[in-house]
Amino acid sequence: MTHGIIVALAVLGVVGQVLAGLLVVLGLIWLAGARAPLGYVRWLAFLVSAIATGGSLFFSEVAHFVPCELCWFQRICMFPLSITTLLAALFNDRRAARYLLPLPLVGAGVSVYHLLVENGVVKQAQTCLISAPGGCATKWINEFGYVTIPTLALTGFALVLALFLPAVSAETHA
Numbered sequence: 001m002t003h004g005i006i007v008a009l010a011v012l013g014v015v016g017q018v019l020a021g022l023l024v025v026l027g028l029i030w031l032a033g034a035r036a037p038l039g040y041v042r043w044l045a046f047l048v049s050a051i052a053t054g055g056s057l058f059f060s061e062v063a064h065f066v067p068c069e070l071c072w073f074q075r076i077c078m079f080p081l082s083i084t085t086l087l088a089a090l091f092n093d094r095r096a097a098r099y100l101l102p103l104p105l106v107g108a109g110v111s112v113y114h115l116l117v118e119n120g121v122v123k124q125a126q127t128c129l130i131s132a133p134g135g136c137a138t139k140w141i142n143e144f145g146y147v148t149i150p151t152l153a154l155t156g157f158a159l160v161l162a163l164f165l166p167a168v169s170a171e172t173h174a
Contacts (some may be wrong), residue, residue: 002063009055009152010143016048016155023162030036042089042096047079057148059149065140068132069125070114074153077107081160097167104160111154118150 039099056075059065067075088096116122117136130138139148 005058006063006141007143009136010147011171012051013051013147013155014144016159020155020162023159025037027047027162027166041163041167042085042093045081045084045097045100045160046085046089046158048163049078049085052078052153053082055152056135059140063140066132066136067148068138069127070110070117070136071149071153072074073110074107074114074150077103077152078156081107085160094167097164101161101164104157104164106136108154108161109142111150111157115154118148 002143023047056067056071056078060067081100083095084103087093088100113122114136117128117145118139124136132138142148
């Protein structure tokens, strides 16, 4: 069962990567002057962050993967997003993107750094080696030859960013 859920999360990650690419293209079109349909952005951002939060908790609490130091920093950015995007959606807060944007930006940066550590491009810090078995370079999952936990986190952050950027643009032009 655990492997099936891991594969399902990896498939969602790949779908999310495709969606993030499409959203970037749509964002460029919206920046060029087309009107962005922002009605569902907050709900979609909530859905993405809630799935990412649930997946993260599944990895640590069900699959018993020990989160490393960099995983914790990514969680610090993602977990509040699931709550704040829900509140923004419930209360139809049109300015939410403006104040929530730092969380996926910082989280994406940590995810990229984690990927560099995981793939041996950057040497992991001593605190990484202490924080989890094998440190931050441990690939607890490796589906489709590239989908690891930091890849999934980066996908979630990129999706939230791609959803929020047109909203920020619309806010500044309103």
